[in-house]
Amino acid sequence: CTLTDPELIRFVNTHTLFWACNTKSGEGYKVAEALKAGIYPFLSLIVLKDNRMTIIGR
Known part of the structure; x- marks a missing residue:
């Protein structure tokens, strides 16, 4: 399986949400x-576990 595999692309498109925001906005800040983002750009992987958002990667 590669990143260009249609099945992988379909899975990512239906099971993930990508979100970005400027830290100068209220919501972004x-x-x-x-998330305790200290260095920018910042990227984390967050999953829903037991009805709570949990960071599993930074």
Whole structure:
């Protein structure tokens, strides 16, 4: 399986959400603080586990 595999692309498109925001906005600032983002650009992988958002990768 490669990153260009149609099945993988379909899975990513139906099971993931990509979100970005400027930290100068109110929402972006609050999320950056909650995620303890210290260096930018910042990327994390968050999953829903037991009805809570959990960071599994930074």
